[in-house]
Amino acid sequence: MPQTAVEKIAQAHRAGGASGGHLRAGDFLQVRPRHVMTHDNTSPVLSKFRAIGATKVHEPRQPVFTLDHDIQNTSEANLAKYRSIEDFANEQGIDFHPAGQGIGHQTMVEHGYVVPGSFVVASDSHSNMYGALGATGTPVVRTDAAAIWATGEFWWQIPRSIQVVLEGELSSGATGKDVIVTLCGLYNQGEVLNAAVEFAGPGVASLDMDARFAIANMTTEWGALVGWFPCDAVALEYLRWRRELGFERIGADDVERWAESAPAPDEGAHYAGRITLDLSKVTPHVSGPDSVQVMTSVAAMKKDRVAIQKAYLVSCVNSRYDDIAAAARVMEKKRVADGVEFYLAAASREVQERAERAGHWRTILDAGAKTLPPGCGPCIGLGAGLLEAGEVGISATNRNFKGRMGSRDARCYLASPEVVAASAVAGYITAPEEWGELADAAPERKIELFDDAGGGDAGAVEIVDGFPARVRGRLVFLPQDNLNTDGIYGKDYTYRDDMTPEDMARVVMENYDPGFAAATQAGDVVVGGWNFGTGSSREQAVTALQAKGIPLVIAGSYSQTYLRNAFNNGFLCLESPGLVDHLRKTLAERVEAGDKTILGDELEVDFASGRIHCGDQAFRFPPMSEVPQSLVVAGGVENLVRGRLGIQ
DSSP states (O other): OOOOHHHHHHHHTEEESSOSSOOOTTOEEEEOOSEEEEOTTHHHHHHHHHHHTOOSOSOTTSEEEEOOSSTTOOOHHHHHHHHHHHHHHHHHTOEEEOTTSBOHHHHHHHTTOOOTTOEEEESSGGGGGGGGGTOEEEEOOHHHHHHHHHHSOEEEEOOOEEEEEEESOOOTTOOHHHHHHHHHHHSOSSTTTTOEEEEESGGGGGSOHHHHHHHHHHHHHHTOSEEEOOOOHHHHHHHHHHHHTTOTTSOHHHHHHHHHSOOOOOTTOOOSEEEEEEGGGOOOEEEOSSOSSOEEEHHHHHHHTOBOSEEEEOSSSSOSHHHHHHHHHHHTTOOOOTTOEEEEOOSBHHHHHHHHHHTHHHHHHHTTOEEOOSSOGGGGTOSSOOBOTTOEEEESSSOOOTTTTBOTTSEEEEOOHHHHHHHHHHSBSOOOGGGOSOOOOOOOOOEEEOOOOSSSOSSOOOOOTTSOSEEEEEEEEOOOTTOBHHHHSOHHHHTOTTOOHHHHHHHTTTTTOTTHHHHOOTTOEEEOOSSBTBSOOOTHHHHHHHHHTOOEEEESOBOHHHHHHHHHTTOEEEEOHHHHHHHHHHTHHHHHTTOSSEEEEEEEEETTTTEEEETTEEEEOOOOOHHHHHHHHHTSHHHHHHHHHTOO
16 A cells, blocks of 8 residues: 555554554554653653653664753752753763754754654654655653653654645745744645655755745644655755764765665555645745734834834744855845844854854844844743843744743744844835835635544554443533633643542533533543643643543544543544534534533444444544553553563
């Protein structure tokens, strides 16, 4: 059966589960990734590792530690944390990259940890960036990272794939950042939510590596779990360059092998959808304010003269050498406007030193920029230069969520390094003077959605000992899409250590529907809408439903973080878009009336056949293979790992 690139890479790294035949979207499996990166969150991962009872990392060459998030914090507590991480790395023989060397994702690609066809994960959402080099890069949660340390493996469900066909070439002034800003703005209705995005088409060859890194990085903000580019001549040239710099993780034979047989999807591979983008129609745009799903042309922003107080050329998405060089060209012999603070931080020490040698760093400093060490900093709201209440900022970072870069009462726009530099000089959002008149248009939407042929119809599923073959329960329909974790379990309880399971059961769904707890009972089966469990990563949004006695949740789709937290806690979550659509139609009057919790008749989930029986109809869901079944039987991933390690 033909496979997508992501399906093939998953197959090559399979360590267990989903046995027999070719893997496809919806399949669960155990994956042995090439590497797992953790940054400042190495400390809480280490706590989970020790809580499991593990003492020795399974494969010391697999983890990579990179300190990058809070590196401006020189308090003794933070420095002690950093020392403890380094001590553990030395004790276990793990690669350690200290604060100031660079942002973790940049370190991973610079130092050869990411290569074509590899499967590389990180306990950070922007792991998608690794896809620029033909790898599958995807985020994991902290429990997953601890499991990988202990066993070398973690569980994964292969996402559906969306193909993005790039045609033409970018016009003067348009950048890779404009490509992803355009995609986020044009396709902002969940079209690629929790999908693997595979870029293809003749336009790919026209994009340099920095453009690909930026695009792949921000597929995270687009909602995707993977952003994959083919390994072509451009990628191979980059890999040869890194090898020539002495990074022994990339061998000459490796590069030639990739040149002869680069990882690629099979002809006839099934995609859930296809988006076509003409690069020649992409014009400079900005995201925001406060959302990546809203875009405005720079031409329109220029006319509106939106004043700014802060500008940023920082982060893992747009602080590489070419970005800094482009900003320097814009700022040559100019000064940052009065009343504007411009912050500059390279993605890595190597990038900064290269920019210094070329004179670009000095050009930006002479223009009045304030420098920060190579790291995350203001991008994640840490350290110097944060937005204050009432301020407007323009940034070359990847996120502009309200409050992320400072005060919730500030506004933030995202743009390319050139637009950020020009805006810092002008004092308002604008484009470089040399670009002249800019087009005010954006490409048209061109998307095809195909029938879902992934998962859910693979014949009889073998049931693991201890796992139920069927679950029956009263239907409880929660029709709201994007039901977030605060709605499921409120912030007033999240950080309380005195909440018993009984307490949690009484307050579950309180922020969504105060009447939920009284109306429902143990054994009820909850059916949600689309993107169930979005929002923060609080695990109590899972464990509170367990405390209530809910055996499983069915939804049209999930936040990936919620899904991982659920199975990591031994809680079943099924995706059945057909069932959700059916309930919306049959219960339309109550949904339109605003009912939040709708009680129905009994339904039955048959795990052996992969079918949900509701009334006289049946709806499929991706089969629960031995991997998710084992997680449920064990009561979660920590217990499963303890069992594998022989820890009582």
